[in-house]
Amino acid sequence: MSPVLETPVIHSTSHSALIERLRERLNAALRGKADVVQFVLTCLFARGHLLLEDRPGLGKTTLAKALAESLGGRFARVQCTPDLLPSDITGFNIFNQKTHEFEFRTGPVFSEILLADEINRATPRTQSALLEAMAERQVTVDATRYPLAEEFFVIATQNPHEQHGTYPLPEAQLDRFAMKLSIGYPDRDDERAMLTDAVQTARQSSHQLQPLLQPGQLAALQQHVASLAVVPSVQDYLVRLAESSRQHPEIALGLSPRGLLTWQRLAQAWAFLDGRDFVTPSDVQDVAYPVLSVRLAIDRDVPRSVIADLLARVEVPVLA
């Protein structure tokens, strides 16, 4: 029995309308970056975490905040520095003088959207604490386990490697991110529009944006995405891609099974955003670059051409 039939909500108009509004909101916040927005949404519905590699001031925080507002969740931000401690992220126990008890002060991870800025400036110890929270969706402080929010979504940013004072994330930790994106500078027209926008919003009275999703709706959508159909031929295609990545001469570390699972999930989310109930090889290819660039150790400095070559090598299943 197909999983599609078990789920009652297939693409009704409300669904696509909701996604369209979400997309509009994010596009308004981050001008001229529709493709980035699409990937962010994909990552969100695939229940993965996002790594943004870019320079300061390109709208990472704006994007995260707009996302948090739209989803109606809590938003937290951690500015990672070399002296940031793990407890600064997870929270810590504090002795309450009144009750004479230790009580837990939650850290910024107890939120729906967490923006970890310049994550590669934090020490590896702090990085691993955050990454454990990302992977397990829980934190353990003094032998007590505290579960995180169901929709917990991390947008981490990092500076490009060549900058000073950075602790590059090891491959094992990079693998916990679903995808890596870079926003990049906007076009000239978009920048001009952005400036005009800034003047207009200053004139208007500031207003709080209403969240677009009901509580629990994101989790339901994420579950629906996870159950979208992937026919055997497409799964076989994914497996062959993974095998090929492990044999590619220019790829030092191939795709891990976890990475493969993430890839399938992202392809499902991409298909969902495209309004389909099934995954095609095009979906797989569309999400290939952000998925692979975060977790493949590529010798050359031009991962894009290597990934294009990888995709060109593996035959697409035609007429399954």
Add this chain to the structure above:
Amino acid sequence: MSVKAATTKGNNHGQANMASMRLAWLLAFLATLILEIAMGDGERSTLELAAIVSFEFGMVVAGTVFVRWWERRAQPSSNQRVMAIFVLATVPFLLELVIRGLTFTMLPLELLLLSHFRNVVLASAVWSHRPDGQRITCALSMFLAIFASALSTQLWLQGLVVVFAVVGVWWLIGSYWERLQGQLTATSQTPMSRSWLITLPVCLVLLLLALPVAGTQTRVLSGFLPSSGGSEWYSEAARSGVGDGDQLVAGTENIQSFAPIEDAPFLSSHEPSLYDLFDESYNEAIQPRKSDRAIALPPQQRPQTPERELAASRQADKQFSTLRKLGNPRQSEVGDRDSEAILYVKGRTPLHLKLEVFDRYDGLDWFPEDVPDHPPALTMQSLHGRPWVRWSIAQSTDIYSQPESHALKIIRLDSNRVPAPTQLLGVHIDQIDQADFYRWAQPGVLRLDRDKFPSLLTMHVQSRVVDERRVTQASTIFSGGRPNYRFYGDDAESARVQTLAEEWTAGVPAGWPQIQAIIARLRQECQLDPLARPPEDCQHTVAEFLLESRRGPDYQFASAAVQLLRSLGYSARFVSGFYVRPTRYDPRSQHTPVLKDDVHVWLEVYAGAGDWIPLEPTPGYELLTPPPTFTEQLQAVWWSCLAFIWDQLVLLSLTVFALATAIWQRHVLIDAMATLAWRWGTVREERDRVRRTLKLLLSRCRRAGVPCPPGMPPTRWLSDTCQTTDTVEQAALLDFLRLADWASYAPPSTPPVKHAPVVCADLIRVWSLRRLRGLQRTVHARTTSRSSLSHGFHGISLPLFPKKSPA
């Protein structure tokens, strides 16, 4: 039908299956061997047989490997297996068509059917790892072996049949034992479909109805074998006949029934004699009523006349009358057949076969020449191990080309004379190695020392041809010869003929040019009319022919030519025999038949030193020219090619034009056919239709020069490639791409987004090959910049990853 091994005895069964598969192969091999031996019928060497059978079994092994590979890749359905076997079985028929078209040989029907069976046996042997394949193989090879063994009587074929029977019984025992042990359990059995239940009885009834209607015309049933070629009909492909085929079977292969072969038994027969043949073609001679001037002969002379006449008729020495009855030639009593060959000639044609020479002419009749007093002595010589009769030939002028041989296969000639070309050098008849078996009948004409030829006699004659160019060069002196060759009447009619001859040769130098001038004038001035006859009171037929009618049969031409030449002082003689017409050549048997209509009369002129040069005065008849040299042959081929091209210029240029257009526009043609196939193809469900449409569109892309690379999803490729501003085109494409994704990658339960047939039809109509070709240039520009990762969604084309700004 699928038969599965019981799980407990799976291994056991595997071994048993292997053993019975080997038995099936052995049976198929034996049956094939028996068939090939029977087909060869003693004509094939052991090496040839081994090559054929090992080729066939090599094919079986290759087929087995292929089938294993096929079954690993995909499980072929039983329908596909039957189709594959059917295709293999029809191959002989198609091959036979091609062979018949290309060469002139053909297989008889029964061999064709048997080779069809052989292919089925071999094809099912390929599948003999399955029990049903084994059974079909064994059953059919049994039929094949039994039928094929009936075709031939070779001894070791019978031995093979015995071996086959032993192996077959062994297989039957094994198969029965398997049944008893219950190792095979049929898990499912396909019931006979209803269409068969109807079709089979209908076919049977139709066959039964057809039998009386077809009646005697049902050739399949009339002979002992389908193409035996007997009982008043014949098959061109028959290789052996029963009864009376109306054409003789050509002696190229082993002839069992009726044909001239070297070791044919000397039988007596009732064939018409040579002079019956002449009378049948030219009508009988008019016997002049001479009763009023009869003179009683002394009694001692009287018995001689009938005796001489009788002897003359037996020895075929009868005068040749040029004054014969009018009217249609009498049909012989055995004339109820289409064509009757008197003899067959193998060798170059046209050929004049001389049977009798005549020297004296009395104005009406030609009288046969006598045997010379001292004819050349006949000796036997062995040439390539064969006995040839030869004689001393006077050292003559060098006017001849190289000697060449002809084989004569005599069927029904009642004569003892060797029908031989003019310059006969030697005669060979198998087994006849005594020179005294041959006698001179007339100068240059040999006969056998018996009343007539045995039936179905093959003889070889060696002769040489006069090369006309050498005659001109050698300045041959046309003088001499015995007086009876120059005998010329001194009556008034003869004088008139002589005047005519002098008139025709006025100013022409004596010798060969004069002779040629006479012949050329005769051929030019007179008309061949086989039915023209001089008036019955004619006293000098040559004068009547040359000076009055100028129409007549070939003997009038020959008489006239001899008389004209003699009047100028040349020695010439009148020759009768057969003319082997090149137009009768049968390329299939490589023989030229000589029929009774081919009796002919010509002349020879004496060239001195014992050389006689044949001349052909009758229009429409040609002399044999010397064999062409290699360069001459090349030239002839070249000219005939040019002539063919010139003759068929319009047709050829149209064909070339059509072919060139077809090659130039091959993509369009192939696409049109593929579209037609797409349109007429039936589909069981929507998904299949969409898939076939996608396939067609992708093949169009390939033909338009924009093939989809293997690492590219086809829908992505199409949406990238087929960029357009036309809304209709775009809508057709986008609708279809959605459907294509659905058909290719959606789980089976998902319903289609749109009505598939309409979308597919729209797509095929809008995105034609021509339209896709228009895209070719723009696409090439894009593919070089490798845009596989950029894509568009919701109608907007977006670059996914902006280039990093320079730091």
